[in-house]
Amino acid sequence: MPGNDRSAATDVVVVGAGAAGLAAARRLLGAKRSVVVVEACDRIGGRAYTESHTFGFPFDHGCAWLQGPPGLPHVGLAEATGFTLVDASEPDGLLFTPDGPAGAAEGDAYDAAAARITAALGAAKEDVAADTCVDLADPWAAAAATWVGAMDHGVDFADLSTGDFGVYGPYAVNALIREGLGALVLRSAEGLPVRTGTTVTGIDWSGPGVTVHTTRGDLRARACIVTVSTGVLASGRIRFTPSLPLATQAAVDDLPMGLLVKIALATGGTRFGLADSTYLTRAITEPLPAPACFFFAFPAGWDLIVGFVGGSFGWELARAGEAAAIEFALGELTGMLGGDVRRHVVQGCMTCWADDPLTLGAYAAARPGRHAARAVLAQPLGERVFFAGEALGGAYPALMSGAHLSGEAAADAVLGHLGRPAI
Numbered sequence: 513m514p515g516n517d518r519s520a521a522t523d524v525v526v527v528g529a530g531a532a533g534l535a536a537a538r539r540l541l542g543a544k545r546s547v548v549v550v551e552a553c554d555r556i557g558g559r560a561y562t563e564s565h566t567f568g569f570p571f572d573h574g575c576a577w578l579q580g581p582p583g584l585p586h587v588g589l590a591e592a593t594g595f596t597l598v599d600a601s602e603p604d605g606l607l608f609t610p611d612g613p614a615g616a617a618e619g620d621a622y623d624a625a626a627a628r629i630t631a632a633l634g635a636a637k638e639d640v641a642a643d644t645c646v647d648l649a650d651p652w653a654a655a656a657a658t659w660v661g662a663m664d665h666g667v668d669f670a671d672l673s674t675g676d677f678g679v680y681g682p683y684a685v686n687a688l689i690r691e692g693l694g695a696l697v698l699r700s701a702e703g704l705p706v707r708t709g710t711t712v713t714g715i716d717w718s719g720p721g722v723t724v725h726t727t728r729g730d731l732r733a734r735a736c737i738v739t740v741s742t743g744v745l746a747s748g749r750i751r752f753t754p755s756l757p758l759a760t761q762a763a764v765d766d767l768p769m770g771l772l773v774k775i776a777l778a779t780g781g782t783r784f785g786l787a788d789s790t791y792l793t794r795a796i797t798e799p800l801p802a803p804a805c806f807f808f809a810f811p812a813g814w815d816l817i818v819g820f821v822g823g824s825f826g827w828e829l830a831r832a833g834e835a836a837a838i839e840f841a842l843g844e845l846t847g848m849l850g851g852d853v854r855r856h857v858v859q860g861c862m863t864c865w866a867d868d869p870l871t872l873g874a875y876a877a878a879r880p881g882r883h884a885a886r887a888v889l890a891q892p893l894g895e896r897v898f899f900a901g902e903a904l905g906g907a908y909p910a911l912m913s914g915a916h917l918s919g920e921a922a923a924d925a926v927l928g929h930l931g932r933p934a935i
């Protein structure tokens with residue numbers, strides 16, 4: 513077997529200590545394989561990242577909702593280690609027109625439009641651009657499409673693949689973690705052999721086994737699992753020798769990174785009469801893609817209103833910088849809640865996944881017609897380089913749970929190739 517270099521010091525090198533890499537490492541260790549996880553950043557968790565220094569309470573820059581199938585270990589871990597799950601399966605939502613809060617008829621129109629969009633995309637027989645399946649002429653359909661495209665998938669509705677949209681499995685869990693989902697993912701790394709501050713610069717898979725070149729020296733292994741984002745793969749920051757096969761390279765190109773920017777506004781205790789965990793959505797009267805910010809107020813009870821801006825306008829706002837983004841979000845929030853808002857916002861912060869060289873975007877979104885690229889990227893190279901990460905999240909793409917499952921799947925594939933451990 514070409515990948516089976518039994519002289520290698522380590523069975524498997526895992527590149528990246530996000531949800532996928534951690535899951536892969538846990539699985540391999542459980543099968544008594546030797547593993548090293550190398551992580552460029554000086555912290556563990558990747559796009560699962562909670563910090564408390566900005567606001568004095570936990571804020572998730574990346575994933576915040578724990579959503580996925582039954583059996584996710586994060587639920588049991590949270591319960592066993594004192595994390596608080598806050599059910600998010602039936603959130604409150606408020607709608608706003610340019611003239612103020614929407615009435616019941618407008619609420620019905622929004623619900624009907626959202627249902628129409630879900631049905632139309634789900635019924636698509638081929639993988640096409642979402643905007644070819646549904647009429648978005650009215651402002652509530654445009655608002656629902658903005659949630660689905662820009663805010664959920666990180667791409668404009670016109671750039672959303674119906675293949676991507678249609679793949680999602682049901683959620684057995686849909687919860688916020690009051691102490692932060694990033695903190696929970698970090699907790700899941702306990703006991704794993706992670707080397708932080710170690711950037712992988714190249715992977716030589718000319719065989720046998722692999723040599724992983726890092727900024728702290730080379731690592732020899734029988735196989736490696738690469739969990740970096742498709743943005744990082746596309747950037748060429750990791751040099752593969754030999755080069756990635758054309759099909760793999762094409763798959764990476766067909767899975768560019770979407771962007772979701774969060775603009776978090778601390779309100780210093782003012783609640784504007786809103787319940788915890790309430791979505792705020794406005795009618796979209798501009799042509800799509802609209803320069804819009806929708807909000808989630810007081811997540812899990814924290815004193816924060818989090819704005820979401822995604823897709824092409826998200827990239828634009830990220831380039832404009834934090835001050836401009838906060839200003840934009842304040843304008844949008846004032847448009848919804850009224851003139852008093854700015855007086856109560858004591859602090860703001862914008863997430864910056866767009867130009868983080870370790871992600872280069874929020875999560876992958878297949879180009880319309882190219883959903884099948886996900887399966888191509890999942891193919892290992894020479895039985896020794898395996899890919900994992902949210903782009904390969906199966907029925908939960910883009911999600912932390914999908915990343916986790918992809919890590920486990922890659923580990924199982926590696927174990928299948930390596931055979932039983934030598935005793």
Ligand SMILES: Cc1cc2nc3c(=O)[nH]c(=O)nc-3n(C[C@H](O)[C@H](O)[C@H](O)COP(=O)(O)OP(=O)(O)OC[C@H]3O[C@@H](n4cnc5c(N)ncnc54)[C@H](O)[C@@H]3O)c2cc1C
Pocket residue numbers: 527528529530531532533550551552553556557558559560573574575576577578579710711712713739740741744749750772773774863865869870871873874875900901902903910911912913915
């Ligand atoms: C703004 C935002 C909101 C989100 N909201 C949700 C949500 O609510 N719920 C949800 O389920 N998901 C959400 N997600 C998605 C979720 O965060 C990701 O799907 C998941 O965390 C990705 O895990 P991963 O292991 O695939 O990748 P990552 O977490 O990116 O892990 C890859 C790791 O590789 C490292 N790396 C990169 N280059 C190198 C290199 N050269 N050498 C070594 N290491 C390297 C990176 O530093 C990183 O730690 C959100 C993401 C974003 C950005």
